[in-house]
Amino acid sequence: MKIRSIMKLFLSLRSLGLLLIATLIIFPGCNNKSSDSNPAYNEILIGALLPISTYDEGILGKATMQYAVDDFNAFLIKAGSPDRFKLVIADTESDSSTTIQAVEELYAQGVRLLAGGPSSSMELGAIMDYINVHQMLMLNAYSTAPSLAIMDDNIFRLVTDDTKQSKAISKYLNFDGISAVIVVWRHDNYGQGLSEAFATDYVAAGGTLINSIPYDISTTEFSSLTSELNSQIIAAKSQYGSENVGICCFGFDETTMLFEDASAQSDLGTVKWYGCDGNAVINEMASNPVSAAFALQVNFTALNVGLGTADFTPKNAANLSERVQLATGLQPNVNTLSAYDAVRIFGNCYLATNNQEVELIKSVLPEICSTYNFLGITRELNEAGDLLNANYIFWKIETSGSSNIWNTSATYFADGDYIELKH
Template sequence: MAESSVKASKTFAAIIAVITLLIGLGIGVVAAPAVFPPPEAVTVTETVPTTVPTTVTVATTVTAPAPGLTGEVPIGALLPLSGDLATFGENSKTAAEMAVYEANAFLEKIGAAWRLKLIVEDTATSPDVCLEKLKSLAAKGVKIVVGPQSSAEVRNIKGYADANKILIISQSSTAPGLAIPGDFVYRFCPTDFVQGPAIARLMFDDGISYVIPVWRGDAWGDGLKEATEKRFVELGGVFDEGVRYDPEAKEFSAEVKVLADKVRAAVEAYGADKVGVFYIAFEEVTTFFTQARDYDVLWQVKWYGTDGTALSGALIEDTAAAEFAAAVKFVSTIFAPTKSDKFEKVRSYIKEKLGRDPDSYTYATYDIVWAVTYSLLAVNSYDPEAVKAILPDVTASLFGASGWVVLDEAGDRAFADYDLWAVVEEDGTFKWEHVGAYRYATDSIEWFI
């Protein structure tokens, strides 16, 4: 048997053993920590009979006892508790705290000598602040980090993380340009290579033939706009050059005016029912929509959003912005977690704590903490390189709150369906309603209303 086959067999055997242990303990998630790596190797001599009277000296690797983890094991969390993704960051923080509490209870149950310690830093949805906070975590000895939330933040810290071998596991960074095999960035969400075509299909099947994009000019916005445009044009639609704005902007009067002029011209040429506005934003959506209300023509066409706006608490809490969103049938996409008892447990907990349904990336955050826990059990060392190496094997058998976590060669979630969420008014208040889904396997839209 080839050496690679021997290693694969040993890894598989170890995975099965750990799965059996977890099931025996009543753990409600299938997870597969693999081989505990040897802390050192020694060479021994064996005498092997052969067909001729001789002996053969064979080098064999044996494992010395592993020293094991003890005490508090730090896990960092880079989350936007303020800024344009504040409600998303609050969701993820609550989910991470929930998962750490449960993981520590599990570790106590199995008699482990260590516990997770969560250290949360507020990135303010700022790439520069995010880098500062990562350096702060590194100074505290943190080598494994949950987050950050945005692709612009991930891009800004990636060089430092790679150089210092700090493992970054983002729950929601989707920019296609960050899909790089072998780096120290994993992402438990599908990239915009998947979301872009989903949005294109949504708009095209909704009868839109001319799209005017408006987007924040960062790594995420640029990548998603490009991926969506490519597929929409393939389907036979037309994509306007659109309006790109500074992600640091606090007001959008100039951009809204340009957009209104473009929409007016498109409506005259194609008709209002054939024109759509594709808006790629975070929670600056509230300011943009409030200013868009001043132009009658912007109320006449349909608007489409993304995972940056889906389930935004800030949007439905702003009456003026929410009223506009409901009037223009603003539908936003976000990757669809698999519904299960574990999903419902997390959803119910977050809703009780925060008073709202969490976004999809909240469930991915929860799963990251558990995947890290199982990986640390597997490698038995606070070693980010070892965790990085074993993580894909662990996630391959992990059914978490977000569903099966299958990673591709770049360390990103390989595929997903997408939920469609719309702002609706009910009894004088606004809420998000689950109105449909994009099915990845069939490239099709399913409406629930």
């Protein structure tokens, strides 16, 4: 079937809810005969580097991307195409060395298209050279480190870098009356990049940065750190007043363990805490009785790139979120949903070029992204190949019946540089 016919059929199927997740990028060595009962089908491999064994993000990403593949295969069947997509997942174990091995294994299997993960900037930084040298193409949905915003490489990101996030955090702290803050951050390119950007923005806005404390990314026991932090908070409260002092924690899932140890300190529960996109909507934090209680006590507020606003979630995003949550029992975040978009955008690129060459797909990617808006967020890219701009939604843990859940609380509007509380 010719491409124009396929596109016409796709447009008619959208009304029936069949989603175009067309990752028809066929690289040399990628177009393998299927091993299933019908050898006439061609398998097109899509690689996903995910933390399957370490973080909930891996479970969520796997389910979401498999839905993307299944949805598009349904479209291919309807179109009479002989092609079928196959998701090939490699576990990164949230480790840079393992991620390098994983991308090498995917390449050896014929994968040239990487969508979604890896889920951290540290892991992405470890494989950037490999991807560029071996002419792979990645559309990442997780990494935000400013240091990875590089022009003319083969890595694109569907999220804004942390120079945008830092402005949103700084604006929110000022909005919330916090004039002095201590920052605790994971010591990798993500934590360092965000903490440095935040320090610049917060101080420029008139805030006082009391201290900036890194911790090793392998830390699982935070009693020493929280003891040191407690002493500094006691002094800060005396100097600035409890109501004016806050703590920013720029970390990942380990924030749950940090909160457990922080809850045992005398004064860490007496000031407000703020987070980032790395620890927003962490399912383990909400389900852990100790960490959830502490998050409620300190009014912990974290943020992520916004799909819609705190008051409104676009229909497609809401439907996909519900679908993933029913399948996994976990609450997905914007990164998980963006991994779905990554597959769809690559498919649109293939349909636009009708060609399997990576350079041709890459050449139309910015234009495709500039008009793409399936989940309620425009995916226009900047000159470094990252999401140009986005609002941010702030999240808090709240009690719902006998459970704790994450819910939206405010929106940062980037164009106007202002905060609006949820109505």
